[in-house]
Amino acid sequence: MYTLQVNGISHTVDVPGDKPLLWVLRENLKLTGSKYGCGQALCGACTVHLDGHPVRACVTPISAVGEQAVRTIEDIAYDAVGAKVQETWQNLNVPQCGYCQSGQIMAATALLTDNPTPTDRDIDEAMSGNICRCGTYPRIRRAIHKLANGGV
Amino acid sequence: MKPIFASLLLAFLALPQLALAQSALFQPIYEVLTHPRCLNCHTKTEFPRQGDERRRHDQLVMRGEDNHGVPTLHCSACHQDHNVADGAVPGAPHWGLAPLSMAWEELSPVELCQNLKNTSLNGNRSLDDLLHHMDEDALVLWGWEPGGDRTTPPLDHPEFISVLTAWVNAGGPCQ
Amino acid sequence: MSAESSLSRRHFLRLSIIAGGGLLVACGGSSSKPSNNLSPSEPEDNGPIVEQQFGDFLKIGSDNSLTVFVGATEIGQGILTGIAMAVAEELDADWSKVKAVHSPVAIEFNNPYFGSAMQSTVASASMRGYYKPQRQIGARIRQLMINTAAARWQVDAARLQTEAGYVIDPVTNRSISYGELSADAQESDIPATAELKSPEQYKIIGTSQQRLDAASKVDGSLIYGIDVDIPDMLTAVIARPPRFSGQPLIVDSNAALAVPGVLEVHQLAIGVAVVAEDFWSAEKGRKALEVTWNELLASRTDSELQRSQYELQLNLPGVPIRVDGAVVPAQLLAAETVQADYYFPFQAHAAMEPLNVVIDYDGSRAEIWTGTQSPTLDKLFASLILGLPPTQINFHIMPCGGGFGRRGNWLGDFVRDACQVAAAVRKPVKVMWSREDDMKGGFYRPAAAVRMSASLNTQGEISAWTHRSVTQDMTAFLYGEKLFDEVVELNGGTLPALDKVTDFDSNFVYDVSNVLMDFHLVANLQMPALWMRSVNKYTDIFAQETFLDVIASRSGEDPYQFRRNRLSEAPRHLAVLNAAATAANWGQARSGATMGIALMGHWNSFIAQVVEMSISADKEITIHKITSAIDCGTAVNPDLVIAQVESAIVFALSSIFYGEITLDDGVVQQSNYDDYRVLRMFESPEMETILINSTEDPGGVGEIGVPCVGPALANAIYAATGATIRELPLRNLGYSMAEQHPEAGGQS
Structure with a gap:
């Protein structure tokens, strides 16, 4: 039995300790916004925040989460930066298939929280772990710059 | 004059290798320490490497100020304290890059040996501390249980410790 | 008419991706509301909204909302938005x-492009097929x-x-919303015809939404197939x-x-x-699980062996698909003939959402949820x-986390696999593909060898x-499948002729x-191949357009001018070629950089692209900019065309630098994104895309930007x-990609 803090709510789940956080979120807690893409931390579609830091939920065993606060895409609108990121993503038509965008938005929110005026180099370092097969990178970059210039 | 100058120059160029001929005791240690499992995170670069081909880490992973990644992509975003995903994602406690002072890339055996012993570079470790570190540190031990189909250093861990012990007992000769 | 004059009359809509200035993005119809913590977001409840359905394609709510049913699958290309725009335009609906x-x-939703025989979101055919009929639907409901x-x-x-969304009487200044009219409107027949707007009357089509x-x-909150959860x-x-x-075994x-x-655990024909x-x-x-496999009849396709076989086959005449004039006499009279061979490996689509199907089958009825580009055949x-x-199957087309052709398999492989599982389980089941299953699962872009030759006369x-x-090609598979015949028969035998595919x-x-x-269509029934975004154009245009530059260089001609001087019968090609060259400042590459250009037209769209890049001594490539000029006819939603x-x-860059699936004695060697x-x-x-207004x-728009x-x-x-590049991916030739930090990236 593991007790988790997810989006400010405490949940207790009865799962094996090696079950990744991603699958606990998706299957046990029915929070399907975080996506499965690779299962090996290669694509970033499963990115969630643990105590504010982006992590790959698909390789994070539930036993490693402990008391760290888990935050997912379903809750990021309640974060001032996250809400701005979502709004800008919509306004610039960033998503295409949209499957990777939960992870992209979690990564971008972490970036802009840590560094409100990232350079292109900063953007590349923060976002290159998140694959977008539709190739929305130019718009992700543009959205982040827009947020940086608009002040988050 | 000219031929003499040339031969002097040649002798000078050859000097470092002649003068710094490596210690036979250190050579097997060198071969372990420069194996990709060790060297990929003992880089002199601002980023780690991966694979036996030692390519730059795929996700544009960066060293960061504390050698554990940048705030937006910590090493621990993916690497746990043990190997996961059937070994596809390697992991060990305090997974991260070695500090730049402990960068071993492109060092000759003698240079690596000297740096290894240099307490201003090695985290103020005595030879005994080094032996202890190599014997027990979980991240060092990971090199021999790297998961997946990763190769391991040329000596197994007990062999490595025994050659390291012999080197330490001999006073850590580099030449 | 000179190229310049034809160009000057065109209205250019110039959108720089990086600069982004002037791009108008209006608000869409759906409101964004964060969902609560434990359930997917629900539509906002505004009290008793009554929706009336008109025909098969749309519903109008008492709140004046319009819901459009779209027969094509949303795979990221924006077709739900695009078709809704076409309907809303003619209906004069309130876009918000x-x-x-x-x-x-x-069948009502079958794509007319495919002879109205099926819903299939392939061949960049959705807007091409549905555009007119869906506008007619909108116009008829407007008349109603x-x-x-x-x-x-x-x-x-x-x-x-x-x-x-309102009918207005200009004489009395009265107005009434469609929502208010919708209940009464149900009493009347939908007019059989209605006049379509002319382009200058468009208010929605042609705007970036x-x-x-x-x-x-x-x-x-969007539920993809992989997110479906049933009790x-x-x-x-x-x-x-x-x-x-x-x-x-x-x-x-x-x-x-x-x-x-x-x-x-169930042992099935396809696996366990x-x-x-x-x-x-x-x-x-x-x-x-411990499984011993019977591989007596298994595929032994081997990448290296296949390549040498294909290269041998290049020496033999194939089935002619285009014969203009008389090539052989011209070759005999030629001063010289230049030839080049190309090779391209298998590639995986690698869409972000691995394949998956949910089936609830109890023996007498079934409900199926899956992200698919080919729902009719599935x-x-x-x-x-x-x-x-079929009447006992309720099939839900789910939004797809990418498709690129993989979800448009006319052989329905992943649905068939899932049905085998469901038939054994007879309980609600989600059949999941891991990333590794998806990568190793076949139905790749097929490998190809191409031979180009040009004969030059004495001038x-x-x-x-x-x-x-x-x-x-998958055609070989279709011919090889008994089941496919039955399917075609079941569907009334109206599927397009296979040679048209x-x-x-x-x-x-x-x-x-x-x-x-001419071509050789290799039949290898054990090696599942399929179309992948831009299909054979990826390989054939590569060979054609690089070979053209080699020929141009023999006479010392500039590659842009060389093309430009040989397009007397292709005005739309010429226009995009000129537009791309102009926008890219052709001939004025930055210091140390060079430019390359390529051109194609397909499926009523035309594109020219210019790459400006620098290359280091150790073959590391920095791409400074890619400039594209596209003429896709009417751009229903220009911003999504640019996208x-x-x-x-x-x-394309993924394919060009890295894209390669290799087989070693039948075993796929790749498994994941590493x-x-x-x-x-x-x-x-950095990219800049010029959209030529038309x-x-x-x-078609979804594929033409690739080749x-x-x-x-x-x-x-x-x-x-x-250096001539005669095979891909570039990685195999020692080329690598530098970090591309776009210089203009910070200016938006």
Whole structure:
């Protein structure tokens, strides 16, 4: 039995300790916004925040989460930066298939929280772990710059 | 004059290798320490490497100020304290890059040996501390249980410790 | 007419991706509301909204909302938004109240492009096929609303106007919303015809609108196939043979069944299904499974062997697909003939959402949820495998986390696999593919060999041009499938002729009198191949457009001028060529950089692309900029057309630098995004896309941005170093990609 803090709510789940956080979120807690893409931390579609830091939920065993606060895409609108990121993503038509965008938005929110005026180099370092097969990178970059210039 | 100058120059160029001929005791240690499992995170670069081909880490992973990644992509975003995903994602406690002072890339055996012993570079470790570190540190031990189909250093861990012990007992000769 | 004058009359809509200035993005119809913590977001409840359905394609709510049913699948290209725009335009709907949803799988929603025989979101055919009929639907419902208002007001319908969801009587200044009229309107017949607007009357078509699904794609609330969750649902994974067409011989399931959570193991023709309470348990169970495979008839396709076979076949004449003039006499009279051979490997689509299907099958009826580009055929296959009439199958088309052709398999492989599992389980089950299953699962872009030749007469002009391809197409599979015959028969035998499906012509348009294109369609039934975004154009345009630069360089001609001077019969090609060259400042590459250009037209769209790049001594490439000019006829939503070109460029660069699936004695060697690399953010270059405004019918947009990127880059490399690129991916030739930090990135 593991007790988790997810989006400010405490949940207790009865799962094996090696079950990744991603699958606990998706299957046990029915929070399907975080996506499965690779299962090996290669694509970033499963990115969630643990105590504010982006992590790959698909390789994070539930036993490693402990008391760290888990935050997912379903809750990021309640974060001032996250809400701005979502709004800008919509306004610039960033998503295409949209499957990777939960992870992209979690990564971008972490970036802009840590560094409100990232350079292109900063953007590349923060976002290159998140694959977008539709190739929305130019718009992700543009959205982040827009947020940086608009002040988050 | 000219031929003499040339031969002097040649002798000078050859000097470092002649003068710094490596210690036979250190050579097997060198071969372990420069194996990709060790060297990929003992880089002199601002980023780690991966694979036996030692390519730059795929996700544009960066060293960061504390050698554990940048705030937006910590090493621990993916690497746990043990190997996961059937070994596809390697992991060990305090997974991260070695500090730049402990960068071993492109060092000759003698240079690596000297740096290894240099307490201003090695985290103020005595030879005994080094032996202890190599014997027990979980991240060092990971090199021999790297998961997946990763190769391991040329000596197994007990062999490595025994050659390291012999080197330490001999006073850590580099030449 | 000179190129300049034709160009100057065109209105250019110039959108720089990086600069971004002037891009108007209006608000879409759906409101963004963060969902609560434990359930997917629900539509906002505004009290008793009554929706009236008109025909098959739309519903109008008492709140004046419009819901459009779309027969094409949303795979990221924005088709739900695009078709809704076409309908809303002719209906004069209030765009802020428009929603779009996937239609049921039914003949009414079949794409007219495919002879109205099926719903199939392939061949960049959705807007091409649905544009006119869907506008007619909108226009007819608009007329119905006018007629209903005229009856209510007792006035002549001819004097009434419509605007943004209202019928307006300009004489009395009265107005009434469609929502208010919708109940009355149900009493009347929908007019059989109605006049369509002319392009200058458009208010929605041709404007850049926010995607209708944008909000649900940024808050995690959109339910993809993989997110479907139904009561008592189990999860299954399938252990598949290491080689295609292998079969399980001996299965020891004891260890698998001992894994907590694993409930059942089923030996099937295609493999062994492990059924569990959840995905993690199913995966563990599969790893614990011990299977001996029967590989007597399994595929032994080997990449190296296949390449040498294809290269041998290039020496033999193939089936002619285009014969202009007389190539052989021209070759005999030629001063010289130049020849070059090309080779391209298998590639995986690698869409972000691994394949998955949810089936609830109890023996008498079935409900299926899956992200698919080919729902009609999927459903028919399901009915055959489950032994149910199609009427007993409720098939839900789900939004797809990428498709690129992989979800448009006319053989329905993933649905058929899932049906086999469901037939054995007879409980609600989600059949999941892991990333590794997806990567190793076949149905790749087929490998291809191409031979180009050009014969030059004594004046140095091209007197003959030949283009020969050796490749494998899914057509070979279709012919090989007994089941497919049954499906075609079941569907009334109206599927398009199979030779129409295969389109190998590269649409070579340059002024050359004698042209021969032929191909060898290799049948390898054990090696599943499929179309992948831009299909054979990826390989054939690469060969054509790089070979053209080699020929141009023999006479010292500039590659742009060389093309420009040979397009007397292709004005739309010429216009995009000029537009791209102008926008890229052709001939004025920055210091140390070179440019390459490539051109093509297909499916009523035309594109020219210019790559400006620098290359280091150790073959590291920095792409400074990729400039595209596209004429896709009417751009229904210009911003989404631009987005498709951007998308195509990134997709193409992944293929060009990295894309390769290799087989070693039948075993696929790649498994995940580490050994099958795709482009990442730091490799994404600056882009500028010029959209040429046109009122021609819409052409295809989803694929045309892919094929020219490779040859334009290779031509820039050729210009810089003289090296000819005759095979891909570039990684195999020692080329690598530098970090591409776009210089203008900070200016938006």
